[in-house]
């Protein structure tokens with residue numbers, strides 16, 4: 001977590017631009033990522049982005065009942081990991097690096113056995129927070145929840161929703177997933 005005393009001034013060097021991308025509140029100059037405003041340094045080690053959280057804007061904690069959107073990063077037999085990138089209804093959320101987990105029993109209202117048929121790495125998923133501490137547990141039960149942007153497992157292309165099926169325009173392959181009724185909702189995806 002960030003330290004209150006650890007105040008960054010505009011122009012301060014935050015990182016080498018060879019190692020990190022310049023995120024919000026920063027700019028790149030002379031091989032360095034520098035602060036563009038007063039605030040605290042936030043490093044996203046997953047995406048390798050360094051940014052500045054404006055002073056006085058504490059990170060919003062994820063709470064039970066929140067609806068979040070995130071990218072599926074890891075799929076296992078019984079669970080999928082999601083890198084949470086937005087909390088719905090929270091404008092300009094300043095999120096710490098947040099990982100959530102969807103257990104196979106929380107994907108659908110009914111019992112399922114093959115998690116990989118419902119969500120896969122690369123999918124953007126809308127989910128509700130069941131538990132916030134000590135780990136974030138999510139559910140995609142309900143019509144509005146599930147994949148809002150799907151990725152083809154063969155070519156990584158974006159899947160298009162047609163007749164309640166997700167189809168890859170490149171491979172002409174159909175993917176069965178846990179599709180949200182809000183599939184393709186651009187507001188959700190832009191908000192991250």
Ligand SMILES: [Zn+2]
Nearest residue numbers: 152155168171
């Ligand atoms: Zn494809």
